[in-house]
């Protein structure tokens with residue numbers, strides 16, 4: 001028998017594999033509930049925007065072709081949407097793939113990487129898989145990102161990469177422009193800042209930091225965006241990076257261009273065109289999020305002021321037991337012990353009836369566990 005552990009890259013040997021079987025079992029368990037609600041992965045329960053699935057269907061006759069022309073059109077339309085050049089847009093099959101592309105582009109074994117203690121889990125794993133040393137910076141007391149400390153640590157360890165998620169997952173908290181600019185001024189030379197904006201589309205445009213301007217100004221910034229969240233296309237796997245055109249060419253060495261499927265590209269373009277429906281969607285989700293936060297408070301939990309399509313809440317009981325109890329009711333939420341934040345759960349925002357059912361179930365489940 002081949003002992004794969006002696007053959008795979010050394011950095012991979014100690015890293016735990018993703019719990020695929022458990023994840024599948026969890027989703028299958030949910031399917032046994034007639035009105036189950038999957039709120040644990042921040043998917044968009046409102047689904048794709050109107051017209052998007054028709055646009056996908058219309059494109060499928062070309063499925064026999066490699067998606068060269070659709071890739072080009074997608075880049076052009078995303079660039080127009082963002083306000084940049086097509087050469088600065090690098091499509092990927094989901095931000096997760098792009099996180100890997102960025103890591104492979106910059107990291108060598110032994111390089112230093114800096115990230116916040118509490119953020120999307122993948123940055124640490126992907127960096128460690130490239131042999132990088134991962135340095136975590138504690139959150140502030142209110143769980144916001146400590147940007148000054150991230151810059152200080154990046155200087156101390158001569159970091160190659162700093163990963164920043166804004167709005168941050170799992171808190172839903174956002175950064176402001178002034179603090180961001182000071183941070184950029186303070187990261188060391190040759191250090192790249194990756195800004196994962198997976199949830200940015202939930203913010204009204206006037207509240208976004210406009211990091212595409214940092215890219216255009218030649219700052220060492222890479223922005224990552226996805227169609228999985230606001231646009232409700234997680235199953236199609238589509239995202240893009242905004243970066244300097246010379247860097248985009250480098251990404252194309254790691255992640256082959258045209259490696260994004262035709263259906264996803266069509267869905268992405270149609271989503272951007274549906275701007276009126278997107279505006280209504282944003283308002284609907286903002287209202288549903290307020291309802292969820294209110295219901296959480298009434299159920300005795302303490303929600304954080306999220307700007308995204310999920311809410312983190314301190315629950316005052318064992319979060320894992322609470323999540324298990326809710327799962328019995330057909331509601332999947334994220335127990336945040338897994339993310340290093342015991343006593344908290346995170347749940348996605350969904351249509352109002354789902355939110356009402358969730359907070360009622362949460363009040364019941366908390367009482368059962370607390371008694």
Ligand SMILES: Cc1ncc(COP(=O)(O)O)c(C=O)c1O
Pocket residue numbers: 041042093094095096097120165169196198225226227228234237238239
């Ligand atoms: C911060 C963040 N980035 C990226 C992703 C994954 O995005 P994608 O579906 O585009 O791979 C997620 C999904 O939960 C996320 O929370």
